[in-house]
Amino acid sequence: MSxxxxxxxxxxxxxxGNRVAVEDLDLDVPAGEIVGLIGANGAGKTTxxxxxxxxxxxxxxxxxxxxxxxxxxxxxxxPHVGSQLQDSALPDRxxxxxxxxxxxxxxxxxxxxxxxxxGLAPRKGSAFGTLSGGERQRLxxxxxxxxxxxxxxxxxxxxxxDPAARRDVWAAVRQLHEEGTTVLLVTHETDEAEAxxxxxxxxxxxxxxxxxxxxxLVDRHSPVATIRFTLPDPxxxxxxxxxxxxxxxxxxxxxxRVMVRGSRRIIAHVGAVLVGWDxxxxxxxxxxxxxxDATITLIGDPR
Amino acid sequence: xxxxxxxxxxAEFTMMRRDPLVLTFVFAFPIVTMxxxxxxxxxxxxxxxDFTNPSHWYxxxxxxxxxxxxGLVMVPVHLASYRERGVLRRFAVAGFPRWSFAxxxxxxxxxxxxxACGLLLAVATPVYGLPSxxxxxxxxxxxxxxxxxxxxxxxxxxxxxxxARSAQAVGLLLFFPSFLLGAGGPPPHVMGSAVHEVAxxxxxxxxTDAVREPWLGIGTATVQLIxxxxxxxxxxxxxxxxxxx
Numbered sequence: 001m002s003x004x005x006x007x008x009x010x011x012x013x014x015x016x017g018n019r020v021a022v023e024d025l026d027l028d029v030p031a032g033e034i035v036g037l038i039g040a041n042g043a044g045k046t047t048x049x050x051x052x053x054x055x056x057x058x059x060x061x062x063x064x065x066x067x068x069x070x071x072x073x074x075x076x077x078x079p080h081v082g083s084q085l086q087d088s089a090l091p092d093r094x095x096x097x098x099x100x101x102x103x104x105x106x107x108x109x110x111x112x113x114x115x116x117x118x119g120l121a122p123r124k125g126s127a128f129g130t131l132s133g134g135e136r137q138r139l140x141x142x143x144x145x146x147x148x149x150x151x152x153x154x155x156x157x158x159x160x161x162d163p164a165a166r167r168d169v170w171a172a173v174r175q176l177h178e179e180g181t182t183v184l185l186v187t188h189e190t191d192e193a194e195a196x197x198x199x200x201x202x203x204x205x206x207x208x209x210x211x212x213x214x215x216x217l218v219d220r221h222s223p224v225a226t227i228r229f230t231l232p233d234p235x236x237x238x239x240x241x242x243x244x245x246x247x248x249x250x251x252x253x254x255x256x257r258v259m260v261r262g263s264r265r266i267i268a269h270v271g272a273v274l275v276g277w278d279x280x281x282x283x284x285x286x287x288x289x290x291x292x293d294a295t296i297t298l299i300g301d302p303r
Numbered sequence: 304x305x306x307x308x309x310x311x312x313x314a315e316f317t318m319m320r321r322d323p324l325v326l327t328f329v330f331a332f333p334i335v336t337m338x339x340x341x342x343x344x345x346x347x348x349x350x351x352x353d354f355t356n357p358s359h360w361y362x363x364x365x366x367x368x369x370x371x372x373x374g375l376v377m378v379p380v381h382l383a384s385y386r387e388r389g390v391l392r393r394f395a396v397a398g399f400p401r402w403s404f405a406x407x408x409x410x411x412x413x414x415x416x417x418x419a420c421g422l423l424l425a426v427a428t429p430v431y432g433l434p435s436x437x438x439x440x441x442x443x444x445x446x447x448x449x450x451x452x453x454x455x456x457x458x459x460x461x462x463x464x465x466x467a468r469s470a471q472a473v474g475l476l477l478f479f480p481s482f483l484l485g486a487g488g489p490p491p492h493v494m495g496s497a498v499h500e501v502a503x504x505x506x507x508x509x510x511t512d513a514v515r516e517p518w519l520g521i522g523t524a525t526v527q528l529i530x531x532x533x534x535x536x537x538x539x540x541x542x543x544x545x546x547x548x
Contacts, residue, residue: 078398088389093321
């Protein structure tokens with residue numbers, strides 16, 4: 001736990017009847033970071049953030065959010081938190097500008113400016129029911145930011161959006177980060193977490209499996225990069241030199257096709273060797289492990 | 304004037320104004336049916352109508368049709384729709400005070416009742432004439448208590464029914480028998496005894512009696528007023544807890 005932490009959770013437990021949704025969960029969200037909570041459906045992500053928001057009462061554990069207890073001090077906490085909830089909408093007939101007026105408090109930021117910033121100014125007279133998925137999510141972001149929150153919680157922000165709309169929403173989240181807002185992002189999209197998060201917490205069956213920067217998680221749980229190229233007649237000694245490079249774990253050759261496996265560091269070294277031999281294949285391709293690979297390894301690990 | 308509760312009340316009024324179910328059921332339906340049935344039995348005082356003008360009997364009865372439509376159809380469907388779509392959760396996490404939504408529903412329900420009743424009387428007066436109020440204090444008391452009772456009943460229904468569709472189905476199932484047996488249908492004197500026994504304890508029947516009898520001077524309906532007051536206290540206490548964000 002650090003004094004810099006916006007959210008601190010220790011030993012959180014929440015069950016619904018006999019089904020345990022979250023068990024002995026520890027979590028920290030440092031100020032100014034984007035922290036991702038990832039895992040398969042049913043991992044306990046949404047229950048965790050609902051406890052953090054004070055929407056659910058934990059069965060056990062200690063939670064502090066911006067110095068408040070979210071259960072007993074929800075009314076003091078909520079004005080400081082901007083939330084985008086999973087499976088939550090607005091009345092279909094409520095217009096964009098009316099929604100901003102409804103959720104805007106005296107100490108809030110300029111709603112019209114936020115609508116402009118998120119590209120919704122031309123739609124301010126439109127009813128919520130007529131907005132596209134991307135526009136709705138951007139409106140939820142606007143509403144979450146209206147009252148200058150110190151913490152923004154985004155739960156499945158881009159679920160169901162087309163790729164262009166996802167990119168728009170990602171740009172908006174990056175903008176928040178640049179402005180110093182702390183963001184807790186709940187998602188089951190690993191590419192989203194990898195693109196946006198400073199730190200990622202991987203959950204399964206209500207428990208934390210591992211946490212850290214996305215690159216560290218990839219290094220720990222899916223460290224193998226694969227390089228493929230075609231060399232019909234490789235110079236003598238080239239493949240031996242590649243095989244001796246630090247970090248290379250295997251060099252396979254099937255006819256003219258060559259496949260080299262190893263740590264991410266080998267990518268540059270293999271390239272350098274090929275250039276050194278003046279043998280640059282036209283079809284060289286590199287498969288770099290992603291957070292998705294690491295998450296699949298982690299979640300599939302039977303521990 | 305920018306408190307969260309005031310903002311919520313304003314938004315709820317806007318939503319109510321744009322809701323075709325409200326416009327149809329709360330404003331149009333009572334007026335149309337009152338105009339039809341109010342003219343069906345003529346204006347000659349009749350024994351079936353406690354020797355009052357049948358048109359006046361129905362004018363004095365139809366204010367509670369408005370109250371029933373609000374409490375059994377408008378409020379439950381509205382609230383269940385909000386719960387189903389997560390709107391209430393959004394209000395809660397946005398920091399709206401715990402009681403703000405309950406207060407907003409009550410204010411919107413009561414003001415809508417006043418507007419719809421005013422419109423109904425404005426239409427009835429030039430057509431059938433306004434029956435003179437024999438005991439205005441009792442009538443107003445019964446109307447206010449009844450309006451609170453049915454808004455609370457609507458909140459309770461909306462908070463236990465799982466979806467807007469189920470709220471609409473259950474609401475209509477409760478509304479139409481209550482309407483036909485207790486407010487806008489045939490007078491109790493022409494009903495068979497079994498139907499009369501079923502109709503008598505219905506909340507809308509109790510409320511209609513508590514309004515109509517002192518209005519037309521055919522009774523005080525004290526028992527009915529006490530019963531509807533007791534029901535209001537119980538239902539409001541339960542509904543208030545259910546509507547907390």
